[in-house]
Structures are given as structure tokens and as C-alpha cells.
Amino acid sequence: MTMTGVERLFVDTNVLIYATNERSPWHQTANARLQEARQLGIDLVISTQVLREYLAAATRTSDSGDGIPITKILGNVETFQREMTVVEDTQRVVQALTVLLNTIVVAGKQVHDANIIATMQVYGIRHLLTHNGEDFVRFAHLITVMPLEEPSTRAE
DSSP states (O other): OOOTOEEEEEOOOOHHHHHHOOTTTTTTHHHHHHHHHHTTTTTEEHHHHHHHHHHHHHHHHHHHSOOHHHHHHHHHHHHHHHHHHEEEEOOOHHHHHHHHHHSSOOOOOOHHHHHHHHHHHHHTOEEESSOGGGGGGGGGGTTTHHHHHHHHGSOO
């Protein structure tokens, strides 16, 4: 899916994990999609939730011995904060989340995805870059998923 015409793009945690882990089979694709967005002048947006999720996921693989060192992980977080717009999990986001939970069936870990949607709504962001598009199907009437896929498989 082309990013032409997108002004702001919310970046899901999995994209950041792939972009910073050279051992990931999605490493080059994630970096290419982020670079494409930057070249188009798209404002890349993450939330404090995404930063926490990144730290949890990146340190989990680091602890298992196949990830990146903690100093590199923390450096990546600093880079994200410098190069992307970071939005806060505010009371308005919690209110938007409760509305979503009252209108769309969501449970357990899916609440994290719903919180991303609530954050996007509060900050007026319509597009989400993620590798887990299936997790967001229930929110298709609220957002547009920009899938993380191999550049050669994208329809232009």
C-alpha cells in the first residue's frame, strides 16, 4: 500500500523491533518502510505505550542471548524520541479507550491494540504501520493499516 498522501503515520512496536534487530527477517523491510515515510515527509508518531512495549520486547530477546545489548536498546529509544513524534497516554486516551471497549469486542492483550487506536483517535492520526494487520481488522472503520510487507509485493 502506497504512503503517498499520508501526513502522519503511527508506528507499531513490531516495526521498531524489526528495524533495530539485524537478525530479524523483516529488518530490511522495516527500515525501508520507515525510510520511505521519511523521504515522503511523513511525521512518524509513536506513543509512550510503544516505547514501553519496545523496551519489554527488545530486552526479552536480549536476555535470551539472541538480541541486542541493553545499551543499544536504550540508545534506540533515545533515537526514536529524537526522530519521531512521541505522544502521551493521557486521560483523554483512557476515555477514548473506554468508548472503544464499550463498542468493539476486545479482551486481554487486545486492549493494548485498542489503546493504540484510542491514542490515534485522540491525536488525529488515521494511518498505522504494522506487521500485525490482522490484529487491527476490528478497527478498520476507524483507521487505515499500512502493512509492513516486502517492497516487491506491494501494489503501486
